[in-house]
Amino acid sequence: MAIIASNAFGIFLLSETGDLLGQFSYGDLNKQSFLDAIKDQEKIIVDNTHVASSIRENVKVQVDLNNPVLKEWRLDRYSNLLEKTGVTIDHLQYIEKVKAFAVQRSRETVRKHAEGRDTLIAQAIHAIDEIQKSFVLLSGRLKEIYSLHFPELTNRVRNPATLAKLILMKPERTEITLDLLTSLGIDEEHAKYIISYKNESLGGSFKKEDLIIIQSLADSVHNLYKRKQELEDWVTNTMNEVAPNLAAVAGTNVGARLIAHVGNLRDLAFLSSGKVQTLGAEKALYKALRFNGKTPKHGIIFQIPEVGTMPFWLRGKMARAFASKIVIAARLDLYGGSFLGDQLREQLKEKSKKLREQFPNPPKPKETKGTSKSRKKFRKNRKRRKK
Amino acid sequence: MEIEIKPAKKQQGVFRVQGIPGVLLATVNATPSLSVYGERLIPYKGKEYREFSHKRSKIASSILVGLKIPYLKPNAKVLYLGASTGTTVSHVSDLLTKGVVYAVEFAPRPMRDLLELASLRKNIVPIHDDARYPENYSDIVDGVDFVFCDVAQPNQSELFIKNIQTFLKKGGGAMIAIKSRSISQSKTPEQVFDEQQKYLNKNGLEIERSVSISKYHKEHQVFLGKWFGKK
Ligand SMILES: C[S@@+](CC[C@H](N)C(=O)[O-])C[C@H]1O[C@@H](n2cnc3c(N)ncnc32)[C@H](O)[C@@H]1O
Numbered sequence: 264m265a266i267i268a269s270n271a272f273g274i275f276l277l278s279e280t281g282d283l284l285g286q287f288s289y290g291d292l293n294k295q296s297f298l299d300a301i302k303d304q305e306k307i308i309v310d311n312t313h314v315a316s317s318i319r320e321n322v323k324v325q326v327d328l329n330n331p332v333l334k335e336w337r338l339d340r341y342s343n344l345l346e347k348t349g350v351t352i353d354h355l356q357y358i359e360k361v362k363a364f365a366v367q368r369s370r371e372t373v374r375k376h377a378e379g380r381d382t383l384i385a386q387a388i389h390a391i392d393e394i395q396k397s398f399v400l401l402s403g404r405l406k407e408i409y410s411l412h413f414p415e416l417t418n419r420v421r422n423p424a425t426l427a428k429l430i431l432m433k434p435e436r437t438e439i440t441l442d443l444l445t446s447l448g449i450d451e452e453h454a455k456y457i458i459s460y461k462n463e464s465l466g467g468s469f470k471k472e473d474l475i476i477i478q479s480l481a482d483s484v485h486n487l488y489k490r491k492q493e494l495e496d497w498v499t500n501t502m503n504e505v506a507p508n509l510a511a512v513a514g515t516n517v518g519a520r521l522i523a524h525v526g527n528l529r530d531l532a533f534l535s536s537g538k539v540q541t542l543g544a545e546k547a548l549y550k551a552l553r554f555n556g557k558t559p560k561h562g563i564i565f566q567i568p569e570v571g572t573m574p575f576w577l578r579g580k581m582a583r584a585f586a587s588k589i590v591i592a593a594r595l596d597l598y599g600g601s602f603l604g605d606q607l608r609e610q611l612k613e614k615s616k617k618l619r620e621q622f623p624n625p626p627k628p629k630e631t632k633g634t635s636k637s638r639k640k641f642r643k644n645r646k647r648r649k650k
Numbered sequence: 651m652e653i654e655i656k657p658a659k660k661q662q663g664v665f666r667v668q669g670i671p672g673v674l675l676a677t678v679n680a681t682p683s684l685s686v687y688g689e690r691l692i693p694y695k696g697k698e699y700r701e702f703s704h705k706r707s708k709i710a711s712s713i714l715v716g717l718k719i720p721y722l723k724p725n726a727k728v729l730y731l732g733a734s735t736g737t738t739v740s741h742v743s744d745l746l747t748k749g750v751v752y753a754v755e756f757a758p759r760p761m762r763d764l765l766e767l768a769s770l771r772k773n774i775v776p777i778h779d780d781a782r783y784p785e786n787y788s789d790i791v792d793g794v795d796f797v798f799c800d801v802a803q804p805n806q807s808e809l810f811i812k813n814i815q816t817f818l819k820k821g822g823g824a825m826i827a828i829k830s831r832s833i834s835q836s837k838t839p840e841q842v843f844d845e846q847q848k849y850l851n852k853n854g855l856e857i858e859r860s861v862s863i864s865k866y867h868k869e870h871q872v873f874l875g876k877w878f879g880k881k
Contacts, residue, residue: 269789311789326785328816338793338819358750362768362775365752365790369765369778373758382758552835 265304268336268343269314271364272350276300281332283347292317310337380505381528384498388523391494398487402427405484408477412436412469415460419453424488430481434474436461508592511604512611513567513585520563521589532593540564540586564589569615576625577618584614655694660718663745665699667692675702675710677744681770686740700744704866707738708800708827711866717859717874721796721823724748729794729817731781731810732801735763736774742798743771752791756780782809784816791817797824802832807846811853818877824855825874827867843871854878 265284266277274292276285284300291297292314301307306323309315310333315324327333336343341357344350352360402423409426410417413436420426425447433439439461444454469477495516502515506528509518524542525531531539541548543562564585565571565578573581588607595603653669655676665676673690676699685691689701704711713719722728725748733739733753742751753768754777755761761778768774779786781801794817799810810826818824828846830839837845847857855875863870 271790310785312783312785313789328785328788328812337788337791337817340792358773358775361790361792362772365775365777365787366765366768368790369761369776372778373761373765549835 264306264308265301266330266332267307267309267314267318268333269309269311270340270344271361272344272348274314275336275348277332277336279332281335286348289317293319308333310334379527380501381522382526384501384505384519385523385526387494387498387501388519391491391498394487394491394494398423398484398491401480401487402484405430405477405480408480410466412466412474412477413461413464414466415464416457419457420449422448423484425449427481427484427488431478431485434478434481435469436464436466506593506596507602508595508604508607509589511602512588512592512607513564517563517566518589520566521593524563528593528597532590532597534590536583536586536590539589540582569611573615573618574625577622580618581615584611653692653694655692655699658713660716661713662723663747664702664713667699667701670701673701674704674714676700677702677741680744680747684770686767687735687737700741702741703737707741708863708867708870708872709738709798709825710741711863712825712827712861712872712874715861715863715865717861717872719796719823719825719874722746723795726795727793728752729791729797729813730754731797731799731813733760733764733776735760736767738800739764739774740767740771743774746773749773749795750775752777752787752794754779754781754787781813784813788816793817793819795819795822797822799824799826802829804833806832807849811850811855814855814877820877820879822877823858823874824877825872826850827863827870827872829867830869830871839869839871846871847873850875 264279266279266281268275268277269289274287274289274297275283276287278284285297287297287300301318301322304322306325307318308325308327308330309318310326310328310330312326315326318324341354344357405427406417406423409430412434416429416436416439417426420429429439429443429447433443439458441454441458444457445451449457498519499515502510502519506518506522509521509528509531512518513521521531521539521542522528525534534542541562542564545562564582567585570578570581570585588611592604592607651669653667655665655667658664658666658675663677665678667673667676670690670692673692676692679691679698679700682698683691685700687703687706689703689706692699692701702710704714709719722742722745724746726746727749728742728746728751730739730742730751730753733755734757736753739751739753750773752775753764755764756779758778761776764774764776765778768776775790777787777790781799782805784791797810797814797818799806799813801809803809806828807826810824814824828843830837830842833842833846843860847860850873851857855877857873857875859874861872863872
């Protein structure tokens with residue numbers, strides 16, 4: 264058995280009792296001189312994972328933080344270097360060298376992280392949500408303002424992005440034509456109604472310069488909408504590249520949202536499926552734990568159509584099935600494994616069919632349990648089913 | 651009111667500030683004219699002091715509620731777990747005029763700021779790693795006099811003890827800030843703190859003092875103990 268102490272000054276091969284047998288650099292770990300020095304050892308004890316993983320020779324390497332020799336070395340590293348090795352520096356230089364070693368390693372790992380496109384996906388999702396918030400606010404304001412000019416139109420054009428585009432193109436109501444409306448996807452009936460009011464609207468006539476300012480607001484709303492679409496397209500493409508299995512199982516949007524929620528693919532892949540099931544429902548979960556209530560069955564993955572459209576008494580089961588496949592998919596993606604996404608998806612479809620056959624009817628209500636709210640909801644649903 | 655700055659009675663290197671609303675503690679700025687997190691810089695009698703925000707830092711609020719941390723002395727080596735962007739680490743760096751602080755943080759985002767801070771201050775050694783695995787940075791950190799842990803994780807007492815066992819010198823001190831809610835949602839804070847203290851004692855960290863800083867940091871309790879080696 265031999266021991267290796269490693270640090271900013273190199274690799275120190277020690278005997279079982281701590282005598283120095285040899286001194287190497289990190290670069291030597293694959294060289295013959297080092298391999299010769301350790302080849303007769305049945306086991307090597309180290310206290311650090313970095314050296315452990317760099318030693319590729321066929322010897323048993325064990326990481327042990329409690330080894331007394333290594334512990335003594337570690338706790339008093341500076342004195343040990345001075346007394347037992349050829350290193351001669353003052354304490355200030357020692358710290359400088361240790362720091363340079365640490366900074367270099369930290370910079371490398373930070374950089375590696377930045378290369379992970381999964382974290383970029385997470386950021387894009389946050390950006391999408393933020394744009395969406397601004398879009399809702401600003402388009403609401405635009406509608407409010409434009410209704411002063413043409414309320415019959417703002418009442419009929421429900422889609423805020425369409426409204427913005429229309430105002431951007433033709434802010435003056437008298438210039439709006441039926442063709443324009445239908446070309447923007449507004450259905451014929453609404454379009455005719457709108458046109459019938461364009462010369463006798465309840466709204467006021469606006470001056471040219473007033474319309475220009477409204478138009479520029481419409482431009483902003485329209486731009487927000489376009490940016491959001493671009494980001495969504497990018498997320499879709501990138502998800503298919505970075506996490507194809509996850510994308511196949513959960514869909515690109517939900518998959519990306521799961522990544523965004525935990526921050527990166529690695530952390531998602533290491534969650535339990537129970538945790539995945541409740542991601543995004545943390546508030547409800549904590550509340551339930553505190554008040555000993557019913558724990559929520561699903562969070563973000565509720566947005567997967569196959570989960571959301573399940574009858575309510577099967578939703579929890581379906582969410583659980585999805586969560587377990589999501590974890591498998593995320594791990595496949597993390598380790599660059601093969602593409603099994605479609606297979607996993609198929610299994611889930613199967614499961615959904617089986618569940619529906621097996622439990623066509625809701626369970627009998629347990630009148631004593633549950634909150635009055637959930638009981639009410641249940642009764643409501645029961646009525647609806649009888650219809 | 652006239653500004654007045656005096657050494658804090660209990661804590662070497664920390665100063666009491668009077669005459670600036672909201673500012674109670676300060677340290678001497680090791681990088682004059684540079685503010686780290688938006689804290690106030692206060693020139694006073696030929697020196698520049700930095701506001702040591704008790705609202706932002708759990709060490710500052712502990713000192714404010716009367717905790718004395720004798721292990722934080724100018725020549726100490728300190729291991730700081732959960733350094734984040736270095737808000738508190740920067741003040742520890744101010745205090746350690748002849749010492750070093752090893753600052754461990756695993757989230758890449760705050761790590762970037764920490765690396766920048768470390769490039770300005772000689773005595774901060776930044777470590778981008780997971781504090782649950784001291785075997786990852788055992789080739790950087792050596793024997794320390796003081797371990798501080800503020801990682802806000804449910805398992806933090808465990809990793810705290812593991813780091814103590816790995817790096818703390820016998821007779822050294824260790825301090826941990828615990829938020830009851832991040833340990834358990836269903837137990838009362840009293841239960842949580844009691845259990846945590848028992849766990850620490852059982853593992854050889856003799857708790858000398860425990861103070862509540864809930865006035866400044868919601869549901870937080872701070873434990874300070876002395877290490878006598880593994881039991
Ligand atoms: C409450 S903040 C620390 C604030 C800091 N102590 C201050 O006062 O400026 C907790 C930090 O611990 C980090 N953290 C959590 N778990 C960790 C772990 N296992 N290893 C290293 N850092 C961790 C988090 O990323 C976060 O930045």
